[in-house]
Amino acid sequence: MADETGSDQAETWGTRDAEVVDAAPSRRSGVWVWWVSILLLLATMLNYMDRQALSVLSKRITTELQISNERYGDLEFGFGTAFAAGSLVFGILADRFSVRLLYPLVLLAWSGIGVLTGFCEGFGSLLVCRLLLGFFEAGHWPCALRTTQTLQTGSQRLMGNSVLQSGGALGAIITPLIILALVGGRNEAGVWRFPFVLIGSSGVVWAVLWLISVRRSDLPAATVPRSVEIRTAGETAERHWLLECLTNPRFYALVPVVIFLNMTWQLIRAWLPKFLQEGRGVSESTALYFNSLYFVAADIGCLCAGAAALYLARRGMRAQRARVLIFAICGGCTALATVAAMLPAGPMLYGTLLIVAAGSLGLFPCYYSMAQEVSERHLGKASGLLGAVGWLVSSPTQKWFGRVVDETGSFDLGLGLVGLAPLLGLLLLVLIWRDAER
Numbered sequence: 001m002a003d004e005t006g007s008d009q010a011e012t013w014g015t016r017d018a019e020v021v022d023a024a025p026s027r028r029s030g031v032w033v034w035w036v037s038i039l040l041l042l043a044t045m046l047n048y049m050d051r052q053a054l055s056v057l058s059k060r061i062t063t064e065l066q067i068s069n070e071r072y073g074d075l076e077f078g079f080g081t082a083f084a085a086g087s088l089v090f091g092i093l094a095d096r097f098s099v100r101l102l103y104p105l106v107l108l109a110w111s112g113i114g115v116l117t118g119f120c121e122g123f124g125s126l127l128v129c130r131l132l133l134g135f136f137e138a139g140h141w142p143c144a145l146r147t148t149q150t151l152q153t154g155s156q157r158l159m160g161n162s163v164l165q166s167g168g169a170l171g172a173i174i175t176p177l178i179i180l181a182l183v184g185g186r187n188e189a190g191v192w193r194f195p196f197v198l199i200g201s202s203g204v205v206w207a208v209l210w211l212i213s214v215r216r217s218d219l220p221a222a223t224v225p226r227s228v229e230i231r232t233a234g235e236t237a238e239r240h241w242l243l244e245c246l247t248n249p250r251f252y253a254l255v256p257v258v259i260f261l262n263m264t265w266q267l268i269r270a271w272l273p274k275f276l277q278e279g280r281g282v283s284e285s286t287a288l289y290f291n292s293l294y295f296v297a298a299d300i301g302c303l304c305a306g307a308a309a310l311y312l313a314r315r316g317m318r319a320q321r322a323r324v325l326i327f328a329i330c331g332g333c334t335a336l337a338t339v340a341a342m343l344p345a346g347p348m349l350y351g352t353l354l355i356v357a358a359g360s361l362g363l364f365p366c367y368y369s370m371a372q373e374v375s376e377r378h379l380g381k382a383s384g385l386l387g388a389v390g391w392l393v394s395s396p397t398q399k400w401f402g403r404v405v406d407e408t409g410s411f412d413l414g415l416g417l418v419g420l421a422p423l424l425g426l427l428l429l430v431l432i433w434r435d436a437e438r
Contacts (some may be wrong), residue, residue, distance in 0.1 A: 032213075033151050037163045039213060040144050042206055043107060044167030045174070047140045049199045050114035050133060051079075052175045055270050056288060057183075057192045059277050064189060067123055069274075073402025076270045078127050079134035080395025084388040086138025091384020094142035095241075095377075098221040100214050103147075104207035106139030111203025118196030141387060142380035149372055149379050150219055162306025162365040169299030169361055172269070175199070176288035184285060241378040245385055251374050253432035254367065258390035260425035261363045263397055264334060267418045268360065271401060271411065272353075279411040280345040290350060294357045301358025305330060306365050323366045324430060330366070331426050333359025337419025341412040356419065363422055370433075 054061065054075065062072050093102055113132045120126040148160045178199065183191045245251045272294060276287040305326050312322035337356045343349040368383075375382040401414040 035213065036147065036151060036218075037160050039206070039210055040147060040160075040164045041167035041170065042209075043103070043140060043144065044164055045171035046107065046111065046199075046203055046206055047137050048168040048171030049175045049178075049202070050110055051137060052172045052269065053114070053179070053196055053199055054117070054130070056176050056179050056273055056291065057195065058270075058274050059284065060183075060192045061126075064192070065122055065126070067126075069402040069405045070399060071123060071402070072274075073399040075123075075127060075130045076266070076398035077395050079130045080266065080391045080398065082131040082134030083138045084391035084395070086135035087141070087384040087387035087391065088381075089135075089384075090139035091142040091380040091382070091387070093139075094146045094380030094384075096221065098216060098219050099143040099146050100211075100216050100219045102139070103143040104210050106136055106143060107203050108207050110136035110139075111200045114200030114203075115197050117200070118193040138384075138387065138391075142384050145368065145372065145383050146380050147219060160306075162302050162309075165361065165364045165368070166299045166302045169295040169302060172295035173292045173299065176273075176291045180285060180288050184288075241375065241381050242385075244375055244378060245382050248374055249432060250370070251382070251386070253429050254371055254374065254386055255389055256428040257367055257370075257425040258386050259393045260421035261360070261367060262390040263394035264337075264418045264421045265360050265364075266394065267397060267401055267414070268337070268356070270398060271414075275411040275415065276345070280349070282345050290353075293350075294353060297354040297357040298361035301330065301333070301360075301362035302365060304358070305362035309365070309369070319369070320433065323369060324426070324433075327363060327366045327422075327426055327429070330359040330362035331422040334363070334422050335359075335419050338416040340419075341416035360422070 058072060061067070062069075067075075090102075090106060110133055113129055113136060117126070117129040117133070120129055144164050148164060151160075179195045182195050182198070273287050273291055276282045276290060277284060282290075308326050309319075309322050312325070313319065317325075333355050336352050336359075340349055340352040340356060343352060371383050371386055372379060374386070397418070401418075404414050405411055
């Protein structure tokens with residue numbers, strides 16, 4: 001797709017913007033567009049609240065249900081594998097049907113699974129709920145990205161993606177505070193169950209707000225033609241969406257990016273409360289309060305990444321160059337996890353982790369903006385395929401992380417290694433994307 005600061009980027013892979021024939025959305029005010037962005041933020045918030053409740057309560061749950069660190073890693077592994085499958089399924093559906101109805105149905109499904117998690121009695125039922133949660137939560141991203149692509153253009157889109165992604169940090173901020181209010185200081189068996197029920201039930205409110213705010217004409221389904229023309233050396237051929245992705249070098253440039261940034265973010269998200277409580281000996285209340293503060297810093301980093309992109313665009317910097325620069329800065333901040341792994345509990349550790357938080361979430365709007373240029377027509381399927389690859393490759397590291405903790409009694413080795421992953425992704429991104437533009 002063409003960007004305001006890089007119109008040449010729409011020229012080569014697949015059809016040009018002018019050749020894409022989608023049903024036109026209705027015209028609405030700029031205020032309404034940003035209200036929808038807020039709804040997307042809230043959806044991401046709920047997505048992370050349902051997801052993060054297990055992490056926040058992990059010490060209580062694993063102790064009560066006698067689950068080892070490796071088996072806890074299996075829960076996160078299962079979630080990631082199901083998320084990969086859901087990314088593909090809902091990516092296809094988001095391109096075929098209007099997300100005006102698909103989106104609330106998906107959100108209500110994962111919210112219901114969140115409620116059921118509060119009734120689990122052992123590892124098996126917990127694993128089933130985690131699999132279903134991952135599958136339906138994956139539908140959020142193709143629906144949300146299809147929405148921002150339809151309603152926003154150019155440099156506004158990266159800022160819109162920042163607002164969208166920042167909802168994840170907001171959800172992760174609120175979740176520990178809610179749980180502390182509900183279970184803090186209580187030690188009776190099963191006290192961890194009610195937070196799942198309360199958080200999951202909140203999805204009904206969002207679905208009502210969405211259906212009231214968005215009309216069918218605002219987010220029409222894509223009008224998919226029988227074939228998409230490719231112009232190469234005077235030839236014309238039919239192209240399947242999968243072929244369009246797999247013949248686009250930009251797709252391969254983003255594969256290592258989505259793997260490594262997903263690996264870093266999800267591992268730290270899932271293990272941070274246990275790292276602080278078991279690895280550094282801090283109290284549950286301290287760990288959960290810091291967990292909220294960690295995601296405050298992540299939210300700030302995410303929004304700053306979007307704001308920086310707008311600033312650089314107005315200064316005339318090409319979109320891809322700005323994204324790479326922001327990605328490099330955020331990757332450098334994330335790499336400080338290697339320093340955090342060597343620090344004892346205290347202000348230095350907390351300060352370093354806050355920098356890691358800002359950097360690790362600031363990577364995502366850069367990635368989303370680049371992913372929206374892989375395929376204009378098949379955004380949902382392209383982003384779903386990338387998401388599936390990212391989750392399938394990165395999710396097994398959850399089990400590996402837990403096994404290392406069980407065997408060494410320390411979280412430090414795993415934490416130190418995962419912080420470096422985004423810089424490796426950046427290196428491969430620069431090399432492959434540069435070849436794609438030649």
